[in-house]
Amino acid sequence: MPIILENISVFYSRNTPLEIAALKDVNLRIEKGEFVGILGEKGAGKSTLIKLFNGLLRPDSGRITVNGLDPSSKKVKSRVGMVFQQPADQLFCRTVYEEIAFGPLNFGYSRKETEERVFEALEAASLERSMLSRDPLSLSGGEMQRVALAGALALRPDYLVLDEPITGLDPAGKKEILETLKKIKGQGTTIITVTHNLKGFFPLLERIVLIKEGRISFQGSRKEYMETENVPLPPVASMMRELHSRGIQVNPAVFTVEEALEEILRVKLMIEKEKAEKERAEKQTEK
Ligand SMILES: Nc1ncnc2c1ncn2[C@@H]1O[C@H](COP(=O)(O)OP(=O)(O)OP(=O)(O)O)[C@@H](O)[C@H]1O
Structure with a gap:
């Protein structure tokens, strides 16, 4: 079942002089199996939007369901994997193994089941087994990001939600992540990513959601997006x-x-x- 948002609004600092409407009356439907890009300028509301998908944020008005359920339910939290921009900020265990095993153990899976999931996630994220005993913070940026990905994948999520996953990585790191995401998508996981990097992501995106000042100004296929005037395009397409x-x-x-x-x-x-x-x-x- 899809992620469905109906008339969603989100405010920060509500009822204070600093009140900001970060999302205004947003309607959106994300089907399973899609590779979705969330685009928009700085401060448009992209991060706010994705934080709704696993209940990290609750809307002030409107309704959101994930697979027909409330996103803050425990069941949804294990179905939606989140990976944030700075990999170093979300890695806190002593070894790569502990890092990837954290989610499954936290959700109550046995040591044996967890181990199976760690190996599976490791492979899906294109990481070597020899890395399991390493300190996550000793890895390269691209490797850290793939460990964070593997941590999310170990819960076998239906949706993998990423916030600027290649920002700050060197070209080799960017390429590794893009190839890994392509593979994960090929295995049936829905991927939703916030990105400014159209050059890297555009060829992978099947569906695009463009946010402008808290409202969705475009949602549709990549083909429809390319036929639309005044939308940000990758440099080659602009040329x-x-x-x-x-x-x-x-x-x-x-x-x-x-x-x-x-x-x-x-x-x-x-x-x-x-x-x-x-x-x-x-x-x-x-x-
Ligand atoms: N915790 C917060 N408290 C107050 N205002 C916030 C908070 N988080 C975001 N905002 C504001 O809400 C609006 C939307 O922010 P959001 O982070 O969702 O945008 P974004 O599109 O992800 O931007 P960026 O590309 O810079 O990450 C912005 O005006 C931002 O300043």
């Missing part, structure tokens, strides 16, 4: 749109470097062919 607006017949709905290169070369060839044909025709009229 293709610009070329198209200058009358160059490239497909503006392209967003990877490889596709863009192919498209530009195709148009270049077409232009050269047209030019050669024109010159040939001119020569024939001269004769």
Whole structure:
């Protein structure tokens, strides 16, 4: 069953002079199995939105259900795995094993069941078994983020919710996380991620939710998003749109470097062919 938000509003510092409406009358439905990107400018309300999914925050008005249940119920907490931006802030155990085992043990699973889940999560997060005895804080940023991912995956969640999971990582770390998420999604887990990094995430997103000043200003498929005016696009897509607006017949709905290169070369060839044909025709009229 999906995550359903109906007429949700969230305020901070309610009934004080500092009151802020972080979310205003939000309606949203996230189906199982989707890879969803939550986009929007700083302060738009993205983090507030995802904190509703596992009951970390309660709405001031409206209704939210996860698999038909209240998100603050224990059952939902184990179905929604959360991973925050700074991996170092959420790792607090002495070893990687203890870190990944924390969730299952906390939810009352036996030592044996927990061990099985740790190994499974380790593999899903593309981590080596030799890492299990290491201090999580001795790992690279990308590895720490994957340990945090494995910790969330050890509960076998239906939904994996991430807040800016590649921010601050080096290019290799970013690539590792993106590839790991692709694999996890392929195994059936719904992934919902807040991101500013359209360059890295855009090719993975199946559905996009754009938030503007606490309201949803767009929700739909990536294709629909790309056909929408005035939305943030990855750099390659912006360039293709610009070329198209200058009358160059490239497909503006392209967003990877490889596709863009192919498209530009195709148009270049077409232009050269047209030019050669024109010159040939001119020569024939001269004769
Ligand atoms: N604990 C809080 N107390 C008061 N105001 C808050 C609190 N958390 C967030 N806000 C405010 O609520 C609004 C939405 O914040 P939120 O963190 O959800 O935005 P965001 O889109 O995730 O931003 P960012 O991209 O900067 O993380 C902002 O105006 C923010 O300043």
